[in-house]
Amino acid sequence: MRENLKRERLKKNMSQKEVAINLSLSEITVRKLEKGDRNPSLATAKNFAILYNKKLEYLFPDIFLVNNDTKRIQHVERISN
Template identity: 45%
Template structure:
């Protein structure tokens, strides 16, 4: 899942992936992979982006924070004597 907001924020700042990487002291390849959604950031990296763009991490990385509601109920196994 491409992280459109992450890309949009970079474009608003008129920064290249290389410039963002240098500003955040990470690799350009890592920035590219984060934007494409092929890797997930660690907590520290997420905070770097949040502070850099002044945007909540949940908006920058929405796929990581997707709500998951598991409604399936696991039923008790029938007893062996039944």
């Protein structure tokens, strides 16, 4: 679950439906993004960052932080072995 994404929504006292309306998304998409069941497009991620006035790395650390990039790390380990 993307706790920071959910936390920022709650700080603004917004429902998932309100976020969806503000970002022209479906409520289901917002729910899946918060749960981590779906990844946003870069444009959608930027829209969240603007809405919450937070960095992409903070809202989506599993996508935008290199330290959390387990797929890349596994790929590099296979190449080096």
